[in-house]
Amino acid sequence: MILEDALAELNAANEPGRAEQMVSYHKQKRIVLGVPNTAINDITKAWRQALTLPERVTLADELWKSDVFEARLAAAKLLTQARIKDDAAIWDLLQSWLPDFDSWAIADHAAMAMQKRLTADPTRLDDVEAWTTSDNMWTRRAALVACLPWAKLNNLKPEDQARRDRILGWAASYVPDRNWFLQKAIAWWIRDLSKHDATASRDFLLEHGAGMKPFARKEAAKYLKEPIEYPDLAPQAQETAQEPDAETKTAEPIVASQDAAP
DSSP states (O other), rough: OOOHHHHHHHHTTTTTTTHHHHHHHTOOBBOOOOOOHHHHHHHHHHHHSSSSSSHHHHHHHEEEEEEEOOOOOOEHHHHSSSSOOOOOOHHHHHHHTTTGGSSSSHHHHHHHHHHHHHOOOGGGGGHHHHHOOOOOHHHHHHHHHTGGGSSEEEOOOOHHHHHHHHHHHHHHHHTTTTOOHHHHHHHHHHHHEEEEHHHHHHHHHHHHGGOOOOOHHHHHTTTOOOOOOTTTTTTHHHTTSSSGGGGGGGGOOGGGGGGGGO
């Protein structure tokens, strides 16, 4: 399959009037076709079944370089698969996209593909650690989103416990950054962790929660049964922590894990 055919197939699935809504919601300056995620999922699923692995890597690279919004989402979905033998070329390609991350939808969808490659080879966490100090905020966010599988493990082996602790250290290093999307990523990680290890989630919040933005504290603790008293917060701030942060009144990102290719 050549790039022109792939773009034509994506464009054929557009919905009238949707592109304008997506440009506004995702704040995109690149070309937006107006294709719903369900359609991109179906199209890329068919591509994954029809193309060889080298063909998929080549097409994903070309789709990404086209700089069309849905093409970049499709590129990520095309490479989102758990079992891939000899996946070094895919990991290299995914990492090459990091400097281009400039919106939550594109960065988070790429991070979903990265999750599969990290769980396939956890030694790649050494690569991810370098992302945590990137000048690009979206790259730093991707480090946490790509590592979400370690928030969801039960009955951890010692090596996975060490990996979880390492990632929690990265999340803690982000706490002083007031960027909404980074705070959202911290909250997302700790919230998911609370479903599998409530004690670890609570311990993180007791140590670092006072430094988080109020909306992030609230979301991170969403599934904890007992409320947390933050000793470093004044009583008034404790009450404020229960109310939505002013920035959440803007359109909140859709969780990419609910939208990514299976």
